[in-house]
Each structure stands twice: as C-alpha cells, then as structure tokens.
Amino acid sequence: MSFGKIAPFRSRLLPMPECPRHACNEDELVTQVQALLADPVHQANPLREPLAHLLACNQVHQAQLHRLIRISDGYQYISRRQQENLEQQYERQLHRLEKIARISDRYQNSLRELSETLKQASLHDPLTSLGNRRFLMERLTQETERANRKASPYTLAILDVDRFKTVNDRFGHEAGDTVLCSIANAIADALREYDVCGRWGGEEFLILMPETPLDFALQIAQRVTQSIKAIRFEFLDTRISASVGLSTYCLGERFSDTLNRADAALLRAKVDGRDRIEA
Numbered sequence: 279m280s281f282g283k284i285a286p287f288r289s290r291l292l293p294m295p296e297c298p299r300h301a302c303n304e305d306e307l308v309t310q311v312q313a314l315l316a317d318p319v320h321q322a323n324p325l326r327e328p329l330a331h332l333l334a335c336n337q338v339h340q341a342q343l344h345r346l347i348r349i350s351d352g353y354q355y356i357s358r359r360q361q362e363n364l365e366q367q368y369e370r371q372l373h374r375l376e377k378i379a380r381i382s383d384r385y386q387n388s389l390r391e392l393s394e395t396l397k398q399a400s401l402h403d404p405l406t407s408l409g410n411r412r413f414l415m416e417r418l419t420q421e422t423e424r425a426n427r428k429a430s431p432y433t434l435a436i437l438d439v440d441r442f443k444t445v446n447d448r449f450g451h452e453a454g455d456t457v458l459c460s461i462a463n464a465i466a467d468a469l470r471e472y473d474v475c476g477r478w479g480g481e482e483f484l485i486l487m488p489e490t491p492l493d494f495a496l497q498i499a500q501r502v503t504q505s506i507k508a509i510r511f512e513f514l515d516t517r518i519s520a521s522v523g524l525s526t527y528c529l530g531e532r533f534s535d536t537l538n539r540a541d542a543a544l545l546r547a548k549v550d551g552r553d554r555i556e557a
C-alpha cells in the first residue's frame with residue numbers, strides 16, 4: 279500500500295493570520311501578555327481576568343495543536359518508513375530470487391555436464407576411449423534401420439589381435455594395455471570419417487562401415503591390418519598382427535545374424551593361420 283508523498287502536517291495548516299499589531303513572534307506576545315497580567319498597575323483592570331482566561335485557553339490550544347502536529351508528523355514518518363520497507367523488501371526478494379536463479383542455473387549446468395559425463399562414460403571404453411559394446415549395439419540398431427530404409431547395407435568387421443595373450447604373459451598386463459591403445463588408434467586412423475569403431479571386448483574390436491559393400495569393406499580392412507602391423511613397440515621384437523572376419527548386412531535380417539557371420543569368418547581366419555581377413 280502506498281501513502282504517496284505526504285507534506286508535513288505543519289505545512290498544510292492554513293497560514294496563521296498575521297498579528298494585528300505587528301508581525302510578532304507568538305512566544306513574544308505571550309511573554310508580553312504575561313508581563314501585563316503580572317504588572318500591579320493593571321491589577322484592578324476589568325480586562326485582566328478575561329485576558330488571563332484567554333491566555334490560559336490559548337496555551338491549552340497551543341499544546342493540543344503541537345500534540346496533533348507531533349502525532350501527524352509521526353504518522354507520516356511511519357507511513358513513509360512502511361513505504362520504504364515495502365520497496366526494500368521487494369528489492370531484497372528480487373535480489374534473493376536473482377541469486378536463487380543464478381544458483382539454479384549453475385546447478386542445472388553442473389547436472390547437465392555430469393549427466394553428459396556419465397553418458398560418455400557409459401558408452402566409452404576407459405582404456406582406449408573408443409565406443410564400448412553398448413555404444414556399438416546402439417549404432418548397430420541405428421545403422422540397421424537406416425540400411426533397411428535406404429536399401430543400402432553396411433558391412434561389419436570383427437578384428438581380433440593375434441596371440442595377444444603372449445604379450446601379456448611376456449611383458450605384463452600394462453604393456454598389453456599399451457598395445458591395445460596403440461591398436462585402437464591405428465584402427466581409428468585407418469578408417470573413413472563416417473565408419474564406426476569400438477571395443478567389442480578384450481582384444482576384439484568391431485568396425486561398422488555404413489553403406490559399404492563387401493569389396494570396399496575388404497580394402498578398408500586391409501588398410502586397418504596394415505596400419506596395425508606398422509606399429510613398432512620398443513619391447514617387442516615382432517610385429518603385432520590381427521585377424522578379421524567380414525560380413526555384409528542382408529536387408530531385413532537381424533544385425534545379430536550379420537554379427538554371427540562375421541564371427542564365423544573370424545574363426546576361419548584364426549583357424550587358417552591368423553593375420554588374415556575372411557568374409
């Protein structure tokens with residue numbers, strides 16, 4: 279509630295009629311009248327008693343008037359303070375709301391970042407930073423839908439590092455991890471931008487080549503295996519090789535069927551002596 283700006287009560291009073299004798303101060307006038315009443319010369323004056331009565335009434339009225347002015351000024355002061363307080367309260371609440379909004383924004387940003395980090399973590403292999411099996415399953419689902427929609431099949435390659443166990447056994451698990459990371463990088467470097475590669479598990483990697491027929495996929499797989507063979511490891515006197523099983527998606531089938539065929543091809547590559555690509 280606003281009381282607006284209220285002029286002090288005193289200033290709203292009608293101007294006092296000017297003293298008929300001369301423009302004199304009210305207090306001076308009272309002092310003069312009191313002196314007259316006290317003067318023995320005027321003791322017998324018949325006007326003395328009514329004048330004394332008038333003076334007393336005037337003093338009572340003056341006291342009442344001053345009290346009224348004090349009350350009115352006090353009321354205006356309180357109403358002004360109330361008005362100020364409302365504004366201040368409004369400002370404070372606004373300030374608090376802005377602060378809460380800023381905190382809430384920061385909180386939501388942190389939550390968004392955290393959930394993005396968690397999502398990334400849930401879809402990526404911490405060792406190689408490639409997509410993990412879950413990520414690959416998601417991409418396989420998407421690519422299978424796309425392949426059927428566009429009648430444009432993809433080809434899958436399952437790549438398995440040859441005799442990897444011997445690396446671990448001879449040089450330790452940490453050396454094995456280093457080899458896996460280097461192989462992951464070599465695969466990624468040899469692929470096209472739109473190919474998808476992830477760690478299928480252990481020393482196995484899955485490569486998804488969208489809209490790619492088998493003959494093209496074969497060339498890409500050869501590039502990948504050469505890229506792995508080109509890696510030099512200080513602690514190894516031989517080069518690392520890999521075996522690959524290839525399979526092209528047949529429109530309408532489940533991707534697990536394509537995976538099974540790629541797996542069977544990989545097994546053949548292993549049985550046939552490793553370091554080769556089978557389809």
Ligand SMILES: Nc1nc2c(ncn2[C@@H]2O[C@H](COP(=O)(O)OP(=O)(O)OP(=O)(O)O)[C@@H](O)[C@H]2O)c(=O)[nH]1
Nearest residue numbers: 438439440441442443444446451452454455480481
């Ligand atoms: N360092 C390391 N080793 C792993 C990891 N995951 C799986 N391995 C090892 O990979 C090895 C796989 O061995 P095998 O399945 O016998 O295969 P391989 O020795 O590569 O032989 P082939 O596949 O038949 O050529 C095992 O010793 C596993 O412990 C990993 O994250 N880090």
